[in-house]
Amino acid sequence: MKNTQSGLERRQSEKRAAILAAAKTLFFKEGYGRTTMDRVLSAVGGSKRTLYGHFENKEALFKAIIAQVSDRVLSALTPQIETKEIRETLIDMGIRYLQVMTSADGIALYRAMVAEAIHFPDLADSFIQNGPGRASKHLADYLREQSNQKNLHIADPDMAAAQFMGMLRGNAHLLAVLTAQIPSHDEIEQIVKTAVDGFLTGCIRDG
Template sequence: MTAPATAIRPGRKYEQVLDGARTVFVAMGYERASVDEIARVAGVSKATLYAYFPEKRLLFTEVYRTEILRLADAAVELSGANPPDIALREAARRILAYLTSDFALAMYRICVAESQRFPEIGQAFYESGPELGRARLGAYLRGAQARGQVRIDDIDLAADQFFQLCQSTICDRILCGVQTHFSEAELARIVNGAVETFMARYGA
């Protein structure tokens, strides 16, 4: 799906619309989130909202894309100066911080519920999430391999495996409603396990 704000570039009201939509989508889900309520929470008119996003689906995908890009810039901003055991550990911490957030859980549930009716929502979710993460992490791993720090035959598969390792234990528990909050010790256990398992398989 093409990003909706190419003709009208973001300004203060554009950010207000995204912030308002983010709040409403998290609180109400996609189906119950009305344009009227989003405009009210954002503090803009419906005309202003429609000028940026003529459809609710476009607004949802842009909210998710914007948030996931922030995650990618923070969590998968892997400096070539850091060795993999350090860089991946920091990335894992930030990934877990995102995965345990109210926003991430709300977006995941919306995409699962709406993707059959609106395939473009699922496509946007995938492209802005797993696909983008794989590309960012893959770029770092290729650099690490060139420096002799890892040995990986299939970079894309290895990147996917790392993200799955970071989801161990917590995602099933969150999605099934078994547990929604995790202690620092619980998160550290997952981070350490993910990095140590990954490096045991791919470390040079």
């Protein structure tokens, strides 16, 4: 019985992943408004019962896609345990963050939200809360911890986190969104190092 249940859970997980993959392709290509659950079902196959068993409606499906991409951003903003110095930590976080933001999925999600936000404000709120909002809060918690330990001098960690992430995105993200001009790893590294050094100039405690 235990093995059978494990197999069932594995198949359900695989089916959910397949639904998300098919839906992501449709949402990013056609937009939220033009994508229907029937089209997702046609792309992924199976029954309506299975599809709606995983996602009760189109909004829930799109929110799951937002969460999926957002989780990659949060993973990028998770400090590495082996990294000891704040500068090294921020550089590592920054490189992985900008890589996600200029990735195919990151760009496609951003474009989709810009196109649909005015028509679907609830989705826009969900995107902000589960994407940029979560990422900024995660970084703010790290900066707050460093400030509490007297390693940094930051009066408002939440604002500092938002400003730092804005410095990272800069023109690189804008160019990627508008022209599909993706920065190379070396370009990303240079952008991040410059942003980190500028950010820390006003945050490092003397002595």
